[in-house]
Amino acid sequence: MKTQSKFVEISHLVKEYPNPYGDDFRVIEDFNLNIKKGEFISLIGHSGCGKSTVLTMLAGLNEISDGGIIVGDKEIDGPGPDRSVVFQAPCLMPWMSAYGNVMLGVKNIYPHATKAQQKQIVEHALSVVGLADSMKKYPSEMSGGMQQRVGIARAIALQPKVLLLDEPFGRLDSLTRMELQDVIVDIIAKEQLTAMIVTHDVDEAVFMADRCVMMSNGPKASVGEILEIDFDRPRDREKIFKDSQFFAYREHLLAFLEQRSHIKDKARIFSDKSTLGFMSEQELHDFQVKLGVPPQPAQGH
C-alpha cells in the first residue's frame, strides 16, 4: 500500500564531468524530484541526456557536484545498503553458482547474521525471481535472462529501501524482457520498495511506473515533464496493453521525445556541415555544447 510521504528528495542536483578540452561538462543542472515511499518512477529521455548519471548519483556511485539527495531522512554520501542497483549486465562471478553470487553480497551487508539467516535470505531472494530450482547453476549454465534474474535477486537480497534499475532488460529478447518486467513489478509491490528505472522503452516506462519523468536534453538537463500513470496495481499486462489510456500515455511520451529529437537532428546537420567547412571548430563546439552533444576533441587534419 502506497503512502503519500516524501521518501526520496532530489534537490537542485548538478553534475559536472571534467572536460580535458575546456570547461567542465555540466550534464545535469537543477534537477528536482520528490519520490513517495513505494512509488515507481521511470526516467526517460534521449540517449546521453544524463539518465544514468542521475541514477548513479542516487545510488551513491557517482559524486554529486552540487545540490543533494535525501533518502528517508538522511542525506546520501556514497553508496549504502538502503539502495541497490541492477545494471544492464549482471556481472556475475563465473566461478560461483547463483546461490554463491547472491550470498556474496548478503555476507557483506549482514556479516553478523547467522549462517542459517543468511541462507534463508539468499533462498528467499532466488525464489522470488523464480530461480528456486536453479540455485546451484553456474552463470555458464544459465541464459541471459536467468543471469539477470540472479542480478535482481542479488539486489533485493540486500533488502534495500530503494531499488535502482539502469536499463536492466536492455540486452534481453522481448519475451524475457516482459517476464522480468512482471518479476520486478511483483517484487516492488510485495516488498513495498521505492524504485527508479532508466529505460529507452516507452512501453516499459508506462507499464511499470507510477510516474514517468521525462528529461530535457543535455547539457544542463533537468526534469522536462512528468506524466502520472493511473493504472491500478497489481498490473495486469493484457488488460493494460488493450486499454486506450495506455496508448494515450505512450503517445504523450513519444511526442515529448520526438519534439526533442528535432533539436538533435539540427545538431547532426550542423555537425555534418562543419565537416564540409561551413562552421569553424569553435562554432561547432559552442553549438554542440548548447544542444547536448558532448564536447569533442578537435579533429587533426
Ligand SMILES: Nc1ncnc2c1ncn2[C@@H]1O[C@H](COP(=O)(O)OP(=O)(O)OP(=O)(O)O)[C@@H](O)[C@H]1O
Ligand atoms: N565519467 C564520465 N566522464 C565524462 N563524461 C561522462 C561520464 N559519464 C557520462 N558522461 C557524459 O555525460 C552525458 C550523460 O551520460 P549518461 O550516461 O548519464 O546519459 P544517459 O541518458 O544515461 O545515456 P544513454 O541513454 O545513452 O545510456 C553523456 O554525454 C556522457 O558522455
